[in-house]
Amino acid sequence: MTPYRLNRLFHPRSGRALDVAVDHGFFGERSFITGIEDMRAVVRTLVDAGPDAVQLTVGQARHLQAIPGKDKPALVLRTDVANVYNSPLDSRLFSHHVTNAIEEAVRLDAVAVCANLMQLPGHPEVREANIRSIMELRAEAGRYGMPLMIEPLVMQDNDTAGGGYLVDGDIEKIVTLVRQAVELGADLIKADPSDDLRDYHRVVEVAGDVPVLVRGGGRVDDRTLLERTVAVLDAGARGIVYGRNVIQHPDPAGITRALLAVLHDGAGVDEALDSIAEVAA
Template sequence: MSQFRLNRLFNASSGKALDVAVDHGFFGESSFITGIEDMDAVVATLVRANPDAVQLTLGQARILQRIPGKQKPALVLRTDVANVYGDPLDSHIFSHHVPNAIEEAVRLDAVAVCANLMHLPGRPEIRESNILSIMALREQATRFGMPLMIEPLVMQDNANAGGGYMVDGDTDKIVTLVRQAKELGADLIKADPTDNIADYSKVIAVAGDVPVLVRGGGRVDDRTLLERTVAVLDQGASGIVYGRNVIQHPKPAGITSALMAVLHASASVDDALDIIEGSAA
């Protein structure tokens, strides 16, 4: 039954999806909410831009779902919260899921829920917490036919990375964690790009029949973002989950339109850049 909801996530013609993540406030880091302080305005902008989905938290999802009409982005619901992004890290770190997350997702008419699977060097208790959350969510997701998106996140040592999204793009580490997500019963996988983008076919292969959506990570220039998007799609990715590269863009509607053209109409990088250039701020 989970396929019924996924039919509202993926474009019927291309089979691809753009999910714009705006769940950053959940993690309690002040720098994460730059540019998204006014969530009503952010969601309104995204609804006008019309990506395939918007990823929100329990407390913000109603902003999207109370908007009338059928022609709006689908909801992906973030289900877990952690304090692993601080610099320095807190002495006690944690990761917890919302106990009734799946029932809340059903009530909110979400098309999927999202949960982390983090590898943080020297802190195996975080991955253990994530696995316990995923197993609990998997049981309820199966019961209610709710697709479960697992987000394998390979992180650098905080002391070396300087806080924030401490992504480690090592291919072997990403492949290993993606495979664990597959083994834990993911319906969707949201994975980081590899440092060597030509390796991404290995990530797709190890995920098997589970669709892989590629994370955007930190802000990059438009050409870099679009070239990376084309590269991962060419290797078999089923879509993208971009946050700051959309919501912190000076033309969020323009970059959304450009990404949608790449995903659903196989637009070239140069054509997509023209779309951004011709869009309103």
């Protein structure tokens, strides 16, 4: 664990973090960039909303880091690209990490880098490519003191699920892939939510002393999102990584404020919902 950069990711009072992921354009899927076409404006909106971190790619990180001042969100840098989200899938699947990704992260003043560990049924070659990338990134990350966030992503079969960004919430599969990420040297885990959140403590337990941040997945209503957030925090998660549930929300600042209240102030769901209504009014 490299603590110094993580001091800028986790809130000093709560020890938790909200990372807003806006790295979707990296994956070459048209539907993923709906609502985030103007990245300069998206980043400005997020900076004003004030999450703990924003997750961006090497080509878009400049929009965050060019903003002056020390109070802007920290940067989490996405380091790998794959073609696993379109439907139908391409005839040949790939996953590659950015050349010199850790040096790029240092130059961009990132607090962590993020890489996938994907389990896609029928395509073990993608998982193999992810593992090779993680091992290379782990070696360089240790040299430069850069925390490595691994994203164990248990995916549904693309054909039967209708394609796209669909996760398999089977707790047994999630626990197994999270443990493999820990064994590969993760400093942070960005994990799927399980179908039954009452079981989510098992994910935290298998991660041991590696902090778990929970992915948001597809767009849901505000109450569902906040209830899920409270549930995973109660299970021991150290934070959340939400994308479309923030950037595609009609009031990104309001939902960010509500999530931060839950994370850092211990607000309940109803209290957080009221704050969204007040902001939106």
